[in-house]
Amino acid sequence: MIKMEYYLVVSTILMFVGIYGFVTRRNLLAMLISVELILNSVDINFVVFNRFLFPEQLEGFFFTLFAIGVSAAETAVAIAIIINIYRNIRNIEVKNLREMKW
């Protein structure tokens, strides 16, 4: 059987890829995708801990289900806002979103 540590390495890499992407990407959709990577790494963590450490209960699985549902709702709102920006300025590059600064 694959050991728990391997899963955790994958989820941690996913987490930091997400953070790196969020900081370096210059397109709103790409930033949104990076955030989704972070949320997915969390889901993996919960499922792995539940499966390997506490297999007699289901708390982690349920948390994952709820986290997926909530993050879908968040993504829907974020995309709606991004579409609204596209309608206003025909562009979703971050460099055009700096009318308000400092």
Added chain:
Amino acid sequence: MDYTTIFPLMRAELTLTAILILLFLYDLLAGKRGRRWFSAVACGLLAVQVAVNLIPGPEGELFGGMFRYAAMDGVVKSVLSIGALIVCLQADQWLQREDTCHKQGEFYILTLSTLLGMYFMISAGHFLLFFIGLELASVPMACLVAFDKYKHHSAEAGAKYILCALFSSGLMLFGISFFYGTTGTLYFDDMAARLTGSPLEIMSMVFFFSGLGFKISLVPFHLWTADAYQGAPTTVTSYLSVVSKAAAAFVLFTTLVKVFAPLVEEWQTLLWVVTVLSITVANLFALRQRDLKRFMAFSSISQAGYIMLAVIGGSAQGMTSLVFYVLVYLAANLAVFGVLSTVEQHSGGKVSLEDYNGFYRTNPRLAVMMMLALFSLAGIPPFAGFFSKFFVFAAAFRAGFYVLVFIALLNTVISLYYYLLIVKAMFITPSDEPIAAFRCDGYTRLSLALCMAGVLLLGVVSAVYDGINAFAFGL
């Protein structure tokens, strides 16, 4: 399960949900003529909700400990409801405009659903309910920030807000997942008993802190604040700066003290650094602002730092002073935003500091109210802000954070300087074309009167502090 126990414990949540459904149906069925009375209906229902929940009920827990109700939770929920009521009163003149009047229903429903999320967040006894409450409080908030669809600023602010919110809730969930891995439970009480203080748990605690730090906009997590405050409609900004912040601060207190009690050394160090940074950095940035909404954003970040002074001791005294501080801050800040938003509506969008030159000559009453509220924010006696700051400092001082209290005291002097800048602009600096004199409508007057009563009376009438204090025991 006994259903008769649900109503007394979930009274605030159930009444608020009922109001949400009623408003939704009213929006659907009222038609064009009925919509004119929308704010009267909404504010009336909300006032009833405040009245029903004013007296805290018996304590207890529901759903196997997922939902807990303590008397202090009831007090905080009432404070938040009062804040939401005042915001709704101030919203009317903005919502009656041609371009927004067809969206009134959306405004009230979104606002009240964030309030519902905060209620659940406050009463959560399990990280799942806590997480859902937090998201219910922040996702509709992003819609509210981006409410002015056709204004570029509003859309930009909404994008910044939702992306930062997603990012910080991702970090927070990452922290919670490792707590689950080390303790095997997500219930607050069980987790507090099983925490050992291992390095992994300390790291998770820091991740968790970032999620709430974002909502309170403490300094390393504050970068969205000024932009979202400036771009959002002014009414939404006032809601964001008071109600949302107050709920998150209270929840931070309860989770740190109740769940993370074994890590007390670590979170006190963390909070120490964050408090000093919040107060100082925000004060320095506030000095150079010319847009008043942006200015109030930095002012609210530094006020959040002062609220953290109440958290750091983790005592019952800290709890009382936190709730009292939040109540006083609510009155003063909503008064300032009430004046800002009514001026913005009547003058065609003037919000910068220069526009307020000579404001006293044309609108003396509004100028005096704004001055009193700013004095309260700066902490000048005999206004309520002085007493709330005093109690917060006393709580931190008794817990032994002398240096921290000293730094905070120094910072009150800086904050006094920039609050007085506005007072100087209104009363002393002459202007060739000041904002023309106008009369505000009844809703705004009522809300400003409520805020002024808070600013003038909350500090002097000691029964308020004693009343809150009576519920803070048993921490």
